[in-house]
Amino acid sequence: xxxxxxxxxxxxxxxxxxxxxxxxxxxxxxxxxxxxxxxxxxxxxxxxxxxxxxxxxxxxxxxxxxxxxxxxxxxxxxxxxxxxxxxxxxxxxxxxxxxxxxxxxxxxxxxxxxxxxxxxxxxxxxxxxxxxxxxxxxxxxxxxxxxxxxxxxxxxxxxxxxxxxxxxxxxxxxxxxxxxxxxxxxxxxxxxxxxxxxxxxxxxxxxxxxxxxxxxxxxxxxxxxxxxxxxxxxxxxxxxxxxxxxxxxxxxxxxxxxxxxxxxxxxxxxxxxxxxxxxxxxxxxxxxxxxxxxxxxxxxxxxxxxxxxxxxxxxxxxxxxxxxxxxxxxxxxxxxxxxxxxxxxxxxxxxxxxxxxxxxxxxxxxxxxxx
Amino acid sequence: xxxxxxxxxxxxxxxxxxxxxxxxxxxxxxxxxxxxxxxxxxxxxxxxxxxxxxxxxxxxxxxxxxxxxxxxxxxxxxxxxxxxxxxxxxxxxxxxxxxxxxxxxxxxxxxxxxxxxxxxxxxxxxxxxxxxxxxxxxxxxxxxxxxxxxxxxxxxxxxxxxxxxxxxxxxxxxxxxxxxxxxxxxxxxxxxxxxxxxxxxxxxxxxxxxxxxxxxxxxxxxxxxxxxxxxxxxxxxxxxxxxxxxxxxxxxxxxxxxxxxxxxxxxxxxxxxxxxxxxxxxxxxxxxxxxxxxxxxxxxxxxxxxxxxxxxxxxxxxxxxxxxxxxxxxxxxxxxxxxxxxxxxxxxxxxxxxxxxxxxxxxxxxxxxxxxxxxxxxxxxxxxxxxxxxxxxxxxxxxxxxxxxxxxxxxxxxxxxxxxxxxxxxxxxxxxxxxxxxxxxxxxxxxxxxxxxxxxxxxxxxxxxxxxxxxxxxxxxxxxxxxxxxxxxxxxxxxxxxxxxxxxxxxxxxxxxxxxxxxxxxxxxxxxxxxxxxxxxxxxxxxxxxxxxxxxxxxxxxxxxxxxxxxxxxxxxxxxxxxxxxxxxxxxxxxxxxxxxxxxxxxxxxxxxxxxxxxx
Numbered sequence: 001x002x003x004x005x006x007x008x009x010x011x012x013x014x015x016x017x018x019x020x021x022x023x024x025x026x027x028x029x030x031x032x033x034x035x036x037x038x039x040x041x042x043x044x045x046x047x048x049x050x051x052x053x054x055x056x057x058x059x060x061x062x063x064x065x066x067x068x069x070x071x072x073x074x075x076x077x078x079x080x081x082x083x084x085x086x087x088x089x090x091x092x093x094x095x096x097x098x099x100x101x102x103x104x105x106x107x108x109x110x111x112x113x114x115x116x117x118x119x120x121x122x123x124x125x126x127x128x129x130x131x132x133x134x135x136x137x138x139x140x141x142x143x144x145x146x147x148x149x150x151x152x153x154x155x156x157x158x159x160x161x162x163x164x165x166x167x168x169x170x171x172x173x174x175x176x177x178x179x180x181x182x183x184x185x186x187x188x189x190x191x192x193x194x195x196x197x198x199x200x201x202x203x204x205x206x207x208x209x210x211x212x213x214x215x216x217x218x219x220x221x222x223x224x225x226x227x228x229x230x231x232x233x234x235x236x237x238x239x240x241x242x243x244x245x246x247x248x249x250x251x252x253x254x255x256x257x258x259x260x261x262x263x264x265x266x267x268x269x270x271x272x273x274x275x276x277x278x279x280x281x282x283x284x285x286x287x288x289x290x291x292x293x294x295x296x297x298x299x300x301x302x303x304x305x306x307x308x309x310x311x312x313x314x315x316x317x318x319x320x321x322x323x324x325x326x327x328x329x330x331x332x333x334x335x336x337x338x339x340x341x342x343x344x345x346x347x348x349x350x351x352x353x354x355x356x357x358x359x360x361x362x363x364x365x366x367x368x369x370x371x
Numbered sequence: 372x373x374x375x376x377x378x379x380x381x382x383x384x385x386x387x388x389x390x391x392x393x394x395x396x397x398x399x400x401x402x403x404x405x406x407x408x409x410x411x412x413x414x415x416x417x418x419x420x421x422x423x424x425x426x427x428x429x430x431x432x433x434x435x436x437x438x439x440x441x442x443x444x445x446x447x448x449x450x451x452x453x454x455x456x457x458x459x460x461x462x463x464x465x466x467x468x469x470x471x472x473x474x475x476x477x478x479x480x481x482x483x484x485x486x487x488x489x490x491x492x493x494x495x496x497x498x499x500x501x502x503x504x505x506x507x508x509x510x511x512x513x514x515x516x517x518x519x520x521x522x523x524x525x526x527x528x529x530x531x532x533x534x535x536x537x538x539x540x541x542x543x544x545x546x547x548x549x550x551x552x553x554x555x556x557x558x559x560x561x562x563x564x565x566x567x568x569x570x571x572x573x574x575x576x577x578x579x580x581x582x583x584x585x586x587x588x589x590x591x592x593x594x595x596x597x598x599x600x601x602x603x604x605x606x607x608x609x610x611x612x613x614x615x616x617x618x619x620x621x622x623x624x625x626x627x628x629x630x631x632x633x634x635x636x637x638x639x640x641x642x643x644x645x646x647x648x649x650x651x652x653x654x655x656x657x658x659x660x661x662x663x664x665x666x667x668x669x670x671x672x673x674x675x676x677x678x679x680x681x682x683x684x685x686x687x688x689x690x691x692x693x694x695x696x697x698x699x700x701x702x703x704x705x706x707x708x709x710x711x712x713x714x715x716x717x718x719x720x721x722x723x724x725x726x727x728x729x730x731x732x733x734x735x736x737x738x739x740x741x742x743x744x745x746x747x748x749x750x751x752x753x754x755x756x757x758x759x760x761x762x763x764x765x766x767x768x769x770x771x772x773x774x775x776x777x778x779x780x781x782x783x784x785x786x787x788x789x790x791x792x793x794x795x796x797x798x799x800x801x802x803x804x805x806x807x808x809x810x811x812x813x814x815x816x817x818x819x820x821x822x823x824x825x826x827x828x829x830x831x832x833x834x835x836x837x838x839x840x841x842x843x844x845x846x847x848x849x850x851x852x853x854x855x856x857x858x859x860x861x862x863x864x865x866x867x868x869x870x871x872x873x874x875x876x877x878x879x880x881x882x883x884x885x886x887x888x889x890x891x892x893x894x895x896x897x898x899x900x901x902x903x904x905x906x907x908x909x910x911x912x913x914x915x916x917x918x919x920x921x922x923x924x925x926x927x928x929x930x931x932x933x934x935x936x937x938x939x940x941x942x943x944x945x946x947x948x949x950x951x952x953x954x955x956x957x958x959x960x961x962x963x964x965x966x967x968x969x970x971x972x973x974x975x976x977x978x979x980x981x982x983x984x985x986x987x
Contacts, residue, residue: 052776062783106777125784128777133426136775137917140469144912148905155904159897196847196920199913200854203905203924207858210898211865218890245868252806252864253857256799260853263795272418272846272916273788273795280854 017240021232024297031174031294038181045184050191053138055131056082056099057106059113062123063093072096072117079112080105134192141195145176148202160213167298168209171290175205178286179279193275200276201283204253208246208291215242216296224308227315235300239292250288257281387941394824394937401831413830414837416845416919419789421479421782425487427772429471438770439471446761447770448473450726466841468918473772476843479782487777496673496762497646498705499666500712501721501733507631507653507663619649622665626651631661637729646672652723654730664730666723670708673726675701679763681756684748691756692748695763702743710739726762792849799853800826803860811867814960817946818863821939825859828930833923847916851923858902858924859931863939865898866891867960870943874963880947880955888940895935903928 010016020027051058059076067075069086076084076096085097094117101109106128114121149169156165179198183190216238223231260277303309405411417424429447431438444467452465455475463477630636631653646669656662678696697705712720713736721735734747747759780788800822807815829852836842869891873883906925910918946952955962 060784062781123781123783124779125781126777126779128774128779130428130773130775132428132773133775136428137913140913141917144909147912148908151904151908152901155901192916193847196850196917199905199909199917200851200920200924203902204858206901206905207861207898210901211894214894214897241872242868245864248810248864248868249857249861252803252860253854255802255806256796256853256856259797259799259802260795260850263791263798273791273850276847276850276920 011240011243017236019236020239020293021236021297021300024293024301027293027297031290034181035174035177038177038184041181041184045187047180047184047190048187049134050189050194051097051099051127052129052192053134053190054099055129055133056097056101057109057129058127059094059096059098059110060089060125060127061094061096061117062119065092065094065117065119067094067117069094075113075116076109079109079116137192137195141199144199145202152202152206156210156213160217163302164213164217164299166302167295168206168213170298171209171287171295172202172205174290174294175201175283175286179283182282183279188278189275191272191275193272194279197276197279198283200280201287204280204284205287205290208249208287209295211245211249212238212242212291212296213299216299224312227312227319230313230316231303231309232300235296235303239296243292246288246292250284253284254281257284387944390937390941391945394934394941397937398824398827398831401828401835405831405834408835408838410834410837413833413844414842415785415789416843416848417476417478417778417785418780418846419785419792419844419849421780421785423477423487423777423779425475425477425777426468426775427473427475428775429473429770430773431770441467443764443770444471444473446764447772449758449761451475464841469913472775479785487774496676497669497725498671498708499650499669499723499725500708501664501718501723502649502667503626503665504662504718504721504733506656507629507661622649622651626663626665629653629663631663637661650728652725652728652730654723654733662730662733664723664733666725666730669725670722671697671701671704673763674698675704676763677701679760681751681753681760682746683753684746690748691751691753692746693751693756693760693763694744694746696744699743702741705743705745706739706741709736709745710741712736713738724759724763731762732759788846789849792846792853796849796853796856799856803856807860807863810960812958812960813951813956814867817939817942818860818867820942821863821934822856822859824938825927825930825934828934829855829927832926832930842922843919845916845919847920848923851920852927855924855927855931858899858928859934862895862899862931862935865894866935866939866943869894871961871966874955874961875966877963880953880961881944884940884943884947892936892940896932899928899932 061072065072065088069088072086072094073084073096076086076098080098080101082098082100085099087095087097089095096113098109106126110124110126111121114124149172152172153165153169156168176198179201182188183194188194216235219234219238220231223229223234257277257280260273261281263273304313429439429444448465448467451473452463455463455465455477463475465473465475468474629651637653649665649667652664652666654662654664675698676695677698680694682692682694684690684692708722712722714720717735718733720737721733723730724732724734732747734749751759804815804819804822807818811818833842833844837844866887869887870880870883873887874880876883878886903925906921906928909921910925913921950956952959952961955964957964
């Protein structure tokens with residue numbers, strides 16, 4: 001703890017910090033690169049859609065089958081007259097996928113398979129999907145996605161402001177693109193479970209973003225009444241100030257998902273648990289990245305275009321130039337950081353707190369506070 | 372100033388105790404409810420308990436998109452429930468999901484193939500003239516039904532012309548009885564009751580019908596030729612003639628052998644019969660006894676019914692009745708058939724409303740009903756009338772259903788998946804607890820107890836929701852619950868980090884908690900709202916597995932807010948009074964030194980006190 005704790009303290013006090021906003025072009029560039037790769041992957045390789053999206057059947061046999069994969073493939077093809085894909089799962093059971101068969105024909109196929117594989121038909125799990133089912137799930141998911149996006153943009157525009165809503169939206173699209181891109185590039189199978197995971201990312205990705213925005217909103221409340229910091233600088237401090245929290249929450253969110261992934265992938269072999277957790281894992285990582293590197297710098301970018309913020313920037317720069325002329329620049333900048341950062345939280349970024357900071361500097365250090 | 376401080380503390384002190392007590396009461400109440408109602412575990416979904424789950428999608432006829440609406444879907448659900456549970460699968464559940472899907476869940480141990488066949492086919496509703504009917508079942512074998520018209524205690528009338536004062540029940544039938552007897556000749560034997568009572572097999576020589584059967588027994592059993600000619604209802608010489616000629620020997624044999632009290636026999640009765648052929652069928656009469664029928668070819672189709680409604684008839688004091696409106700073509704067909712039937716004697720003045728080869732009602736008619744609408748009256752209860760109206764409407768539903776997905780999970784795999792889900796959850800929880808312990812040390816005690824409270828609340832509510840709203844825990848829901856561990860822990864982290872920030876400012880713990888809380892609270896609310904929004908939208912829009920997941924996520928997000936407000940915060944307030952935390956013990960996770968509190972901590976509380984008052 002202590003290391004991360006100290007790091008937290010130093011971030012909090014502004015002793016250290018990474019200038020996310022100033023270096024944003026690098027991160028924007030990186031994201032654009034990743035996004036292009038993802039889109040390329042999507043268009044060139046396409047998504048490997050699971051059986052649920054084509055229609056067909058998945059049969060899962062009991063554990064410890066003696067039949068080999070190729071034998072089972074032969075049986076399945078004989079029984080159905082279609083190509084079959086057979087996987088041997090971790091516990092020795094066979095997963096037989098047959099695309100393109102009618103749900104009505106499945107019972108006979110199941111019986112034939114049971115005879116061939118010498119197991120009781122009652123013990124074979126069957127998942128039969130009509131050709132339009134996956135499409136329907138996907139359509140509904142798209143619809144849900146669209147509705148959610150609209151609602152969330154409206155909500156964020158009301159709770160914060162439209163610039164933040166736009167930035168959060170961009171970050172969200174970014175996360176989703178990356179996640180689907182990874183699926184296309186790696187060639188993971190897309191199942192309804194994947195869709196579920198993807199939709200959950202929505203909530204999560206925004207959760208992180210919202211927390212950073214919340215702190216940003218607090219700190220910039222009375223920003224125009226001071227002339228020490230530009231919007232970008234305060235935005236940067238917000239990110240740094242919430243960095244430890246972001247890391248913690250991401251780790252804590254990823255841990256259970258990792259547990260799921262381990263069990264889903266390692267023990268069950270394949271299935272719903274695995275699918276959900278895989279897309280969650282990818283999406284969560286992308287979400288944590290985007291809320292820090294994309295969303296907030298984007299807000300800063302948008303904000304800096306406001307006339308008010310432009311004039312603020314001018315004032316700040318002018319003041320700094322002045323201060324530099326007086327030759328006391330370095331110190332004041334270093335000192336001011338932490339006061340500004342957490343003070344901003346209260347109603348008074350600039351009010352009493354700034355005064356106290358000034359006083360502190362004027363009368364010589366912390367003793368003033370302890371009086 | 373001292374007084375002021377004391378007052379403030381007093382108010383702070385009284386609150387956490389109350390919130391915690393409330394929380395304890397809530398948990399105790401939920402647990403009590405769980406035990407009292409006997410639902411100590413959540414109901415498991417098909418994928419965890421084993422069984423078959425069928426998803427059907429409604430398909431409307433071209434140009435009738437609006438047919439997929441709530442009323443029609445509910446009617447369809449009712450019919451399907453009836454069909455599936457008619458197989459003896461009383462635990463099968465049928466419910467709508469989304470706007471156009473119906474989910475049928477059949478628990479393990481049931482014949483899922485048969486059930487699939489049942490729900491998958493389109494319902495067929497026909498109006499067929501009754502040719503013969505009698506009580507069916509072992510006890511009815513020897514004893515003729517004392518009152519065959521009993522099955523026909525329902526009466527179909529023209530609502531407008533009902534005022535003519537037709538009596539209900541048998542009298543009407545008797546009045547036309549003589550006439551009917553003349554036309555049917557010796558085929559229909561004597562009094563109304565006897566016709567029903569004579570099973571052809573039992574007394575072969577007594578009637579011509581019987582003779583037909585005996586002939587059949589001698590002849591080779593492929594006599595369908597005799598059936599078709601007379602069977603068509605078109606000729607004006609009436610259904611009575613058709614009855615005798617139309618009923619083939621084979622059908623007679625089937626009829627004789629039919630035992631309606633036997634479920635599987637019932638399900639097979641009249642299987643595969645074309646609407647244009649006569650058939651046998653079963654139904655229950657007003658006393659709940661099984662009755663078997665030989666029915667003529669379908670005279671009116673279910674789709675000829677435009678609308679059917681259960682109405683409480685106040686004018687004629689008939690009680691609950693069912694009114695039917697026919698379409699143009701339907702009205703004509705109905706007028707034809709009722710005109711013919713009205714001339715017959717009982718039971719051949721009855722028509723049977725047959726749904727999926729089961730007679731759901733067999734009203735008699737005493738006059739041609741030409742108005743394009745009709746009213747079925749009798750001793751209906753409200754539910755009975757409603758249900759009949761629904762069935763009639765269902766025949767008119769321009770909907771068919773397609774199987775979208777069928778999942779069969781063996782109990783073994785279900786158990787395994789449940790097991791895996793629980794292990795995954797345990798691993799996830801353990802990892803989170805471990806991380807919290809390492810990072811927050813003493814503070815993690817609060818986080819971990821909060822997680823436990825959250826988990827127990829989730830468990831109790833899920834258990835209770837099983838019977839109340841039919842919530843079933845399926846694999847995606849388990850997944851959602853596991854993912855929720857992270858979301859819940861997130862709120863604690865937001866709060867703790869806020870408090871630590873305040874400590875870094877140089878505040879002592881108690882004011883740090885009180886100052887950090889309002890801000891943490893806002894952040895938690897805003898971000899939980901977004902999570903909840905996502906879950907709510909998913910729940911409303913999507914179907915199937917996605918919905919289960921969204922439900923759990925939404926539930927746990929709500930609980931997260933409840934727990935943070937009513938448990939975590941008050942607990943931290945209480946704990947802040949303990950020396951271990953207040954003094955910032957190095958294992959408390961709140962050690963100002965380790966946190967790098969800004970003004971080096973010299974005297975423990977002195978310096979921060981003025982700051983607090985100033986800020987507040």
